[in-house]
Amino acid sequence: MASLLLQCCFFLFAYLSMIQICLGNTNTVGNVKLDLYYESLCPFSAKFIMSKLPVIFENGLMDIVDLRLFPWGNAKLASNNSITCQHGPKECLLNTVEACAIYAWPNVDVHVPFITCVESQASAGKYKEWKACFQELGLDPEPVNTCYKGEGGKQLELIYANLTASLKPPHVYVPWVVVDGKPLEDDYENFISHICKAYKGIPPTACVKTSLASALKGGVHALPLSDKENKPQRPRSNENLVLRSVMDGLDYINPAVM
Numbered sequence: 510m511a512s513l514l515l516q517c518c519f520f521l522f523a524y525l526s527m528i529q530i531c532l533g534n535t536n537t538v539g540n541v542k543l544d545l546y547y548e549s550l551c552p553f554s555a556k557f558i559m560s561k562l563p564v565i566f567e568n569g570l571m572d573i574v575d576l577r578l579f580p581w582g583n584a585k586l587a588s589n590n591s592i593t594c595q596h597g598p599k600e601c602l603l604n605t606v607e608a609c610a611i612y613a614w615p616n617v618d619v620h621v622p623f624i625t626c627v628e629s630q631a632s633a634g635k636y637k638e639w640k641a642c643f644q645e646l647g648l649d650p651e652p653v654n655t656c657y658k659g660e661g662g663k664q665l666e667l668i669y670a671n672l673t674a675s676l677k678p679p680h681v682y683v684p685w686v687v688v689d690g691k692p693l694e695d696d697y698e699n700f701i702s703h704i705c706k707a708y709k710g711i712p713p714t715a716c717v718k719t720s721l722a723s724a725l726k727g728g729v730h731a732l733p734l735s736d737k738e739n740k741p742q743r744p745r746s747n748e749n750l751v752l753r754s755v756m757d758g759l760d761y762i763n764p765a766v767m
């Protein structure tokens with residue numbers, strides 16, 4: 510009797526875990542939203558973009574992440590719509606260039622490497638050499654050049670000003686990293702473990718390795734994993750990558766000025 514019950518329970522257990530596995534595979538699990546609020550000439554923002562963000566492009570985590578960048582940070586908008594940036598006009602210019610890059614190339618696999626390149630040039634003191642990034646990455650300069658020099662770039666910055674000012678709770682400093690609406694504050698460098706915690710689906714390999722490593726080492730979260738087996742299997746669809754709220758905002762930009 511007891512063994513029958515045990516057997517029954519075992520099957521029940523097996524059945525339940527099968528259901529769980531099936532549910533986990535149904536693709537109904539949403540991606541984790543990763544939002545980065547930053548400004549182009551802030552050294553901490555640049556450092557995050559150059560040395561932390563690339564990890565999730567290498568370890569496969571981008572498959573479960575919807576990443577959005579908001580190049581505005583601590584810039585100020587006067588009532589006459591004039592913009593003042595924390596690190597001066599150079600920062601305003603590069604914020605606009607980066608906003609234009611996001612608009613011109615909505616795919617994160619295109620605009621993030623470009624922005625990373627611009628940030629690397631700027632933080633190496635080669636502020637004026639950001640244009641070398643077009644050639645370095647084989648990108649057509651035209652859409653970004655037209656945008657940042659014109660009214661389109663200004664309009665994009667006004668949208669980022671609005672989106673940044675709409676943060677709840679408001680940002681306190683930059684980089685301000687938000688995972689599924691929750692600001693990480695000074696734990697932002699551990700963003701990977703926050704992404705893994707927020708994800709409702711079967712943990713990707715990078716998360717398993719990260720939690721294992723942190724259990725073993727007692728607190729190291731963001732391992733730069735770059736194993737080939739974890740490369741994204743499929744190209745990410747453009748649909749996932751479009752900055753929805755920004756694109757919604759762009760409805761009120763006159764396409765003629767872009």
Ligand SMILES: *[C@@H]1O[C@H](CO)[C@@H](O)[C@H](O)[C@H]1NC(C)=O
Nearest residue numbers: 586587588589590591592593
């Ligand atoms: C806009 O306002 C700011 C501060 O209030 C002022 O310094 C600036 O000159 C004004 N710009 C224009 C174009 O009126």
Ligand SMILES: *[C@@H]1O[C@H](CO)[C@@H](O)[C@H](O)[C@H]1NC(C)=O
Nearest residue numbers: 668670671672673674675676
């Ligand atoms: C952002 O823009 C929306 C739509 O125009 C407006 O309703 C809202 O008040 C703005 N928010 C901020 C913080 O400026």
